[in-house]
Amino acid sequence: MPSSSGYIIRLSGLDLGQLLDGLEVRARAWRDTATYLETGEAASPDFVTEECNDEEEARRIAAHYDRIIDALLLQKANQDHH
Secondary structure, eight states, X not given: OOBTTBOOOOOOHHHHHHHHHHHHHHHHXXXXXXXXXXXXXXXXXXXXXXXXXXXXXXXXXXXXXHHHHHHHHHHHHHHHTO
């Protein structure tokens, strides 16, 4: 049952690494979309934009992914020291 402050989810180190990699890919996709909408330059030849209203929305979504990544890394660091 979730607590009022969030969830406790247990993963192996390998699974956590995979999760972080996936979140970073999504954050990068949104950052690249924001850059494309702002400059018109694609990050790579196979670049596909994410659906959003404008570059500010894309940046907000990328920042949300970054906050999730930071929270996971902080929790990992705290547990690595115990």
